[in-house]
Amino acid sequence: MSTETSTIQQLADRDYKWGFVTKIEADTAPRGLNEDIIRFISAKKNEPEWLLEWRLKAYRHWLTMEEPKWPNVHYPAIDYQDAIYYSAPKQKNGPKSLDEVDPELLKTYEKLGISLTEQQRLTGVAVDAVFDSVSVATTFKEKLGELGVIFCSFSEAVREHPDLVKQHLGSVVPYTDNFFATLNSAVFSDGSFCYIPKGVRCPMELSTYFRINAADTGQFERTLIVAEEGAYVSYLEGCTAPMRDNNQLHAAVVELVAMDNAQIKYSTVQNWYPGDKNGKGGIYNFVTKRGKCAGVNSKISWTQVETGSAITWKYPGVILQGDNSIGEFYSVAVTNNRQQADTGTKMIHIGKNTRSTIVSKGISGGFGNNSYRGLVKIQKSASNSRNFSQCDSLLLGDKCGAHTFPYIEVRNTSSKVEHEASTSKIGEDQIFYCKQRGLSAEDAVNMIVNGFCKEVFRELPMEFAVEAQKLLGVSLEGSVG
Amino acid sequence: MTQLTNNRQNDWCLSNFELFEKSLNGDSALHIHAIRKAAMERFAKLGFPTTRDEEWRFTSVAPIASSTFNAVLDYAPDGITEKNLKNLIVDGMNGSRLVFINGHFSRDLSDCGSFPHGVKVENLSGALKNDIGLVNQYLTRYARYDDNAFTALNTGFLHDGAFIYVPEGIVIEDPIYLVFVSTESDASFVSHPRNLIVVSRNAQVCIVEHYISVEKNSYFTNTVTEIVAGDHSVVEHTKLQSESLKAFHIGSMYVHQGPASNFTSNSISFGGVLARNNITALLDAEGCECTLNGLTLSTGQQHIDNHTTIDHAKPHCNSHELYKAILDGKSKGVFNGKIYVRKDAQKTDAKQTNKTLLLSDNATMNTKPQLEIFADDVKCTHGATVGYLDAEALFYLRSRGIDSEAARDMLTYAFASDVTDRVKIEGVREYLSGVLHARLEQGRSEG
Numbered sequence: 001m002s003t004e005t006s007t008i009q010q011l012a013d014r015d016y017k018w019g020f021v022t023k024i025e026a027d028t029a030p031r032g033l034n035e036d037i038i039r040f041i042s043a044k045k046n047e048p049e050w051l052l053e054w055r056l057k058a059y060r061h062w063l064t065m066e067e068p069k070w071p072n073v074h075y076p077a078i079d080y081q082d083a084i085y086y087s088a089p090k091q092k093n094g095p096k097s098l099d100e101v102d103p104e105l106l107k108t109y110e111k112l113g114i115s116l117t118e119q120q121r122l123t124g125v126a127v128d129a130v131f132d133s134v135s136v137a138t139t140f141k142e143k144l145g146e147l148g149v150i151f152c153s154f155s156e157a158v159r160e161h162p163d164l165v166k167q168h169l170g171s172v173v174p175y176t177d178n179f180f181a182t183l184n185s186a187v188f189s190d191g192s193f194c195y196i197p198k199g200v201r202c203p204m205e206l207s208t209y210f211r212i213n214a215a216d217t218g219q220f221e222r223t224l225i226v227a228e229e230g231a232y233v234s235y236l237e238g239c240t241a242p243m244r245d246n247n248q249l250h251a252a253v254v255e256l257v258a259m260d261n262a263q264i265k266y267s268t269v270q271n272w273y274p275g276d277k278n279g280k281g282g283i284y285n286f287v288t289k290r291g292k293c294a295g296v297n298s299k300i301s302w303t304q305v306e307t308g309s310a311i312t313w314k315y316p317g318v319i320l321q322g323d324n325s326i327g328e329f330y331s332v333a334v335t336n337n338r339q340q341a342d343t344g345t346k347m348i349h350i351g352k353n354t355r356s357t358i359v360s361k362g363i364s365g366g367f368g369n370n371s372y373r374g375l376v377k378i379q380k381s382a383s384n385s386r387n388f389s390q391c392d393s394l395l396l397g398d399k400c401g402a403h404t405f406p407y408i409e410v411r412n413t414s415s416k417v418e419h420e421a422s423t424s425k426i427g428e429d430q431i432f433y434c435k436q437r438g439l440s441a442e443d444a445v446n447m448i449v450n451g452f453c454k455e456v457f458r459e460l461p462m463e464f465a466v467e468a469q470k471l472l473g474v475s476l477e478g479s480v481g
Numbered sequence: 482m483t484q485l486t487n488n489r490q491n492d493w494c495l496s497n498f499e500l501f502e503k504s505l506n507g508d509s510a511l512h513i514h515a516i517r518k519a520a521m522e523r524f525a526k527l528g529f530p531t532t533r534d535e536e537w538r539f540t541s542v543a544p545i546a547s548s549t550f551n552a553v554l555d556y557a558p559d560g561i562t563e564k565n566l567k568n569l570i571v572d573g574m575n576g577s578r579l580v581f582i583n584g585h586f587s588r589d590l591s592d593c594g595s596f597p598h599g600v601k602v603e604n605l606s607g608a609l610k611n612d613i614g615l616v617n618q619y620l621t622r623y624a625r626y627d628d629n630a631f632t633a634l635n636t637g638f639l640h641d642g643a644f645i646y647v648p649e650g651i652v653i654e655d656p657i658y659l660v661f662v663s664t665e666s667d668a669s670f671v672s673h674p675r676n677l678i679v680v681s682r683n684a685q686v687c688i689v690e691h692y693i694s695v696e697k698n699s700y701f702t703n704t705v706t707e708i709v710a711g712d713h714s715v716v717e718h719t720k721l722q723s724e725s726l727k728a729f730h731i732g733s734m735y736v737h738q739g740p741a742s743n744f745t746s747n748s749i750s751f752g753g754v755l756a757r758n759n760i761t762a763l764l765d766a767e768g769c770e771c772t773l774n775g776l777t778l779s780t781g782q783q784h785i786d787n788h789t790t791i792d793h794a795k796p797h798c799n800s801h802e803l804y805k806a807i808l809d810g811k812s813k814g815v816f817n818g819k820i821y822v823r824k825d826a827q828k829t830d831a832k833q834t835n836k837t838l839l840l841s842d843n844a845t846m847n848t849k850p851q852l853e854i855f856a857d858d859v860k861c862t863h864g865a866t867v868g869y870l871d872a873e874a875l876f877y878l879r880s881r882g883i884d885s886e887a888a889r890d891m892l893t894y895a896f897a898s899d900v901t902d903r904v905k906i907e908g909v910r911e912y913l914s915g916v917l918h919a920r921l922e923q924g925r926s927e928g
Contacts, residue, residue, distance in 0.1 A: 070535065378867075380842060395857035398824070408848045410867040413839040419850070419865040425857045 032081045035059065038186055041085065045155050045190075048162060058175035058185035065179045071342040072371040072403055073311050075284060078249060085187045085220075149202055149233075150195040154222050157193035164195055168226050172255040172292045172319070180251040181288040184220045188253070191222035196231035196262075205461050206235045221252035227262035229295065234265040234461060250309075252287045260295030260322065265303070267460055268316075269468060272308035274339050277366075282310025282339075289316035293325035293351075301328040302345065303459045305468045310339060315373065317346030320354035320382070327356040330456040334472065335368025335400070344374035344391075344405075349382035349415070358389035361453050364400035371403040376417055378410045385415040393423040394452055396445075446473045491528055494634060495521075497552040497671070501638055504554040512617065513609060513639065520626050520636035527630040539815045539847040540757055540786045545729050550671035550701045552638065556585035559664035561695065563590060566662065569693045571721070573908040576655030577602055579643050582662050584672030586641050594655075601646035602657055605675060608644040615646060619679050623707045623735040629759070631731045635673045635705040642675035642704075647684040649711075656687040656906050661704070663728065665696035676706040678716070682739075685715040689909060692732075692752070694725040699754075701729040708734065710742040712766075717745045719904055723916070724752035726781065733759040741768035747904045749913060750785050751778040751920070757786040764791065764798040764826075775804035776900040778920055779812035779844075786815035793826040796856075802833040805900050807893060808844035809924050816848040818863070824855045833863040838870070838896050840924065890921045 030037070038059055042052040067078075144151055150161060157165050175185035196202055227233055237254075250272075256264050266289075275282025285308075291300035302316040312335075318327030329345040347356040362370040372391045393402035404421050426448050434444030450457070450469050457465045498521050505514070529546035530537040561582055577594030579602070580587045586604035593602050601612060608616050626633035643659045661674055680686050692702060702724060710716045724730045730753040738744055748758050762771050777785045791800045806814040814837060822829045837846045850863040870892050878888035894917055901913040 393854070395854070395859075398827075398857045400857070401853070401855045403851075403853045404863075405851050406849060406865070408865055408867060409845065410837070410839065411842075411845045413842050413844070413869050416868040417866060418868075419863075421850070421852060421861075421863050423852060423854050423859060423861040425859075 031083065033059075033083070033085055033187070037085055041187060041189070045158070047155075047158055050166065051158060054170070054175065055186050058182050059187075061176050062179070062182040062186055065182060067179050071313055071373075072369065072405075073313055073340040073342050075311055078284075080183075083249070085189075143203070147200050147203070148197040149200060150193065151206060152193055154188070154191040154193050154224070157224075161193070161195070164226065165193065165224070168224055168255065168257055170255075172257060172290045173253050173288050178288060180286045181253050184222060184251045184253045184288070188220045188222040191224075191252070193223075194225040194233065194235065196227045196233045198228040199230040200228075201231070202233040206233060221250075223252070223254040224257075225255070225264060225266070226257045227259060227264050227298075229259045230261045231259075232263045234267070236267045236269070236461060236464060249284045250286065252289075254287070254289040254316075256291035256300055258291065258293050258295060258298035258300050258325075261297045262295060263299045263301075264291060265301045266291070266316075267464065268302075268304040268306070269460075269464060269471070270304070270306050270308050270312070271471065273310075274308050274337065275310040277337050283308065285309040285312045285314065287314040289314060290319065290346075291317070291327070292319045293322050293327065293354075295325075296322040296351075297324045298322050299326040299328070301326075301330075301459070303330045303456065304332070304343075305456070305460070305471070306331070306333040306341060306343060307471060309341075312339075312341040312343055315344050315346055317348065317375075318356065319348045319350065320356065320385075321350045323351040324353045325351055326354070328459075329356075329358045329360070330459045331360045332363070332453045332456045332468075332472070333361070333370055334363045335365070335370045337366040337368065339366075339368045341369070342371040342373055344372045346375045347377070347387060349376075349378045349385040349387070352381070352383050352385070354382055354385045356385075356387045358387070358391070359455050360389075360391040361456055362391070362393040362402055363396065363449060363452070364393065364402055365396035367399050369401045369403070371405065372421075373405040373407075375407040376409070376419070378412050378415045378417065380411045382412055383414045385412065387415075387417045389417075389419045391421045392452070393421075394449065395423065395425045491525055493549040494637075495525060497550075498637055500554060501552050501640075511609070511613075513620070516621050517637050517639055520621075520633045520639075523626055524630055524633035524637055527628075527633060529630055536788070536817075539813075540755070540784065542731075542755070544755060545701055545731075548669065550669050553583040553585065553670050553672055556582065556587065558582060558587060558589065559666075561587070561590065561662055561664060565695060566590060566660070569662075569695070570660055570691060571658070571689070571908050571912040573911070574656060574658045574689070574906075576653075576657055578658040578660065579604065580660045580662065581641065581643075581674055583664055583670065584641060584661070584674050594657075596653065597651055599646075599648035600651060600653070601644060603644050604641055605639075605644045605677060606641040612644070612646075616644065616677065619707065619709055620677050621707075623709065623737045623763075624705050624733065625735070629733065631703055632705055632733050635675060635703050635733075638673035639675045640673070642677070644676070645678045645686065645688065647680045647686050647714075649681045650683045651681075652685040653687070656689050659688065659690045661690070661692045661702070663692075663694040663700050663702065663724065665698055666700070669699045669701070671701040671703060674702070674704045676704070678706065678708045678718075680708075680710050680714040680716050682712040682714065684711065687717045687719075687906065689719045689721065689906065691721045692724050692730065694728060694752075697725045697727060699727040699729075700725070702731070704730075704732045706732070706734045708736045708744070709739075710736065710744050711739045713741045714739070715743045717747075717905060719747040719906065719909055720749065720758070721909070721912075722748075722750040722752050722756060722758070724756070726752065726754060726783070728753050730756040732757070734761070736760070736762040736771075738762065738764050738766065738769045738771065740766035742766075743770040745772040746774065747900070748773070748775040748787065749901070750776070750787070751916060753785065754782060755784045757788070759788045759790075761790045762792065762800075763794060764800065765794050767795050767797045769795075769798040771798070771800040773800070773802045773804070774900050774903050776897055777804075777806035777808070777814055778897070778917070779806070779808050779814060780810040780920070780924065781812060782810070783812040784815075785812070788815075788817045788819075790819040790821070791831065793820070793822045793829045793831065795823075796825060796827045796829065798826065799830045800832070803900060803903075804835045805896065806837045806846065807840065807897060808837065808846060809840040811841070811843040813844070814846045814848075816846075816865075817851065818849075819851045819853070820861060820863070822852075822854040822856050822859050822861060826856050827858040829856065829859040829861065831859070831861045835863075835865040836896075837867040838893065839867065840893070886925055890925070893921060894918075
């Protein structure tokens with residue numbers, strides 16, 4: 001047991017290998033939050049009157065709300081008046097070439113198998129002419145434009161496609177939804193907008209583009225994806241690569257709308273700064289994500305791999321409104337050191353013959369606390385609906401915790417709801433077996449953890465599945481249960 | 482504003498308490514009265530819970546808080562005789578029987594039996610006089626009232642109930658039967674039965690708590706039972722809740738388990754318009770076994786809520802939990818099963834299953850299993866299902882020439898008997914089988 005403790009100790013002592021600061025000259029709003037600041041943000045972005053009104057309505061509502069206290073996470077109180085709500089990056093003074101970048105960081109990239117050009121992009125190295133991101137972006141844009149797919153930043157969408165934005169903004173997550181979503185509605189900086197017209201199957205993973213194009217969307221992101229009748233899109237948010245970020249609080253909102261026969265697949269890989277081994281610093285990731293299967297036979301699928309952030313608090317949900325619609329949620333959440341995660345999903349069955357699947361895998365190590373909190377609600381109208389939930393937890397030490405809070409509400413006799421949960425640790429016999437076959441203890445743990453998460457990784461787009469596996473290895477380095 | 486309404490809702494409890502204090506006469510000087518006062522103060526501070534409290538999210542106690550119930554201050558037989566009692570209680574129980582009418586002990590209807598020396602089977606208000614030393618060692622030490630308003634209220638009105646003490650090494654073969662009867666009354670009333678069961682080292686006992694009513698009127702029962710299971714003791718507790726269909730029932734049971742003790746609870750609820758059962762088991766030593774079984778049968782406007790907490794505080798303990806519910810009519814069922822595994826409770830094996838059968842589209846089930854685990858070398862699983870009768874099983878029976886109604890009854894009965902068959906006392910099993918059949922027949926005539 002003593003060697004075990006020492007390796008866990010090593011793990012706990014591990015530093016965040018990619019922490020560094022990039023100085024950015026920015027066009028910054030004064031500290032604090034009031035109606036003038038919101039007007040300032042809106043004016044900076046040349047927004048139409050209706051959007052400003054919407055922001056102000058949200059802000060006024062926010063003033064009447066209280067910060068929720070029910071999640072199983074602990075953090076010092078946030079002073080909302082001490083933050084800067086608008087900061088547009090002007091120009092970067094990054095390192096001149098990769099040679100100037102921290103070699104440790106490059107090693108991590110290598111482990112994750114990230115291409116050289118992307119490494120440059122991520123570390124903030126000035127990109128040379130050949131890999132000019134603007135030109136790359138334009139190529140993608142042309143190709144998508146031919147099909148009628150709109151994919152642009154949120155502010156661009158407000159300018160170019162105001163009707164679409166006006167129609168769908170707040171239709172899934174209204175500005176009154178919850179404390180952080182309301183705050184986001186008032187001050188959201190930018191984000192992405194994606195519109196897939198009727199019958200179009202988006203030819204590429206929109207992630208590729210996103211990774212290159214939208215690295216600095218900021219603290220209060222707003223994403224809106226609309227898939228019209230019969231459309232299909234797969235979208236990947238975030239990045240397996242470690243993200244540098246100076247913002248403490250992230251309160252993003254993601255809204256998905258799927259019409260008749262449409263399909264949206266939304267994958268997230270999140271690896272933000274988790275804070276040091278004493279839990280100091282790190283990102284608070286408080287996100288509201290929700291999809292609406294508005295049409296018949298529509299399908300929304302969430303896949304997430306959460307390894308970063310000091311606190312992760314999010315419940316990607318699906319409102320199954322259309323008959324025969326399908327909602328899916330696949331999640332891997334890793335908490336190490338002092339990280340905390342309270343994550344899960346909400347499946348609201350309204351339409352007939354609706355189906356949902358939930359697979360959640362939580363891994364806790366160090367002093368980490370991992371909670372699954374989910375809601376499955378079957379309304380009276382949702383006859384013949386079906387849900388299957390499975391949440392498994394893996395504990396890699398004796399100081400970490402795993403919690404499950406599943407809520408099940410059923411109001412219909414022809415529906416079936418099943419929920420299963422288990423908690424376990426990596427067996428000594430399993431490690432022994434692997435070691436006997438010549439694997440090191442660390443590789444054995446890696447292999448077992450990856451096997452544990454396989455059901456979820458299978459759902460990720462191919463190349464990210466590979467990266468996610470490697471990421472898990474990096475996250476749990478030195479951890480032998 | 483909410484503060485104001487809350488205070489007004491507490492008013493009837495507080496004025497009841499003044500009357501209760503007066504009725505105690507000289508007894509109010511006793512040590513226990515200081516506890517009563519402290520609990521009442523705590524209750525005044527807590528107020529009745531609202532659905533904003535996570536613990537009461539799905540169960541609104543507003544009907545209890547907003548009406549007025551009068552305390553029953555003195556014993557009155559109220560026309561209860563052996564004869565009309567016989568139709569309501571479980572037949573063929575061999576052991577001793579303690580009967581309480583509206584919360585007060587009825588010596589005439591009870592049979593305290595004969596037991597080996599040292600065994601105490603008596604009423605609590607008697608024990609508070611005769612065995613005060615023994616009672617004070619245990620009473621109110623396990624039922625924490627600082628965060629539960631109903632336990633605080635019960636502690637404030639602590640007066641009568643059952644006191645059972647089994648000394649070291651004694652095995653009581655026959656079950657001890659506790660009957661709590663509510664009678665007819667013009668005004669709605671409240672009773673606060675308080676039971677204390679202490680089982681010492683190597684002792685064994687089997688207890689049945691039964692809540693019944695003679696008339697179908699409205700009243701409120703707020704009961705608390707404390708159980709202390711010593712080293713290597715074996716305790717089986719069965720609670721049958723068949724209050725009137727207009728009654729309110731809040732029952733809390735607090736179990737404290739010692740080394741290698743074995744505790745089993747069977748909680749069967751089919752009465753009350755609003756019923757809530759809380760069971761909190763603290764596995765406070767190594768080698769404990771804890772089994773919780775539960776069954777809910779509800780129909781009409783009934784709302785039955787089961788909250789259980791199993792707290793694995795020490796290593797090498799096992800717990801098994803099986804709760805089932807059959808909901809018909811417009812009834813509502815709630816289940817919350819918490820399992821805590823504390824930091825040092827390695828080698829814990831905890832298993833929880835919750836199954837619900839919905840027989841009507843207007844019935845609602847809210848279930849929330851909850852595991853909180855802080856140790857790594859443990860085996861914890863839970864499963865929850867909500868569904869309907871298996872179409873294939875129905876088809877199988879019908880292909881054997883059984884009509885669809887009988888087939889449905891058969892499968893429903895089988896679903897329930899999975900729990901009722903676990904009760905060790907034969908008389909109770911037969912009684913439950915009778916209740917089940919009657920319920921099925923009633924459901925058929927309504928449907």
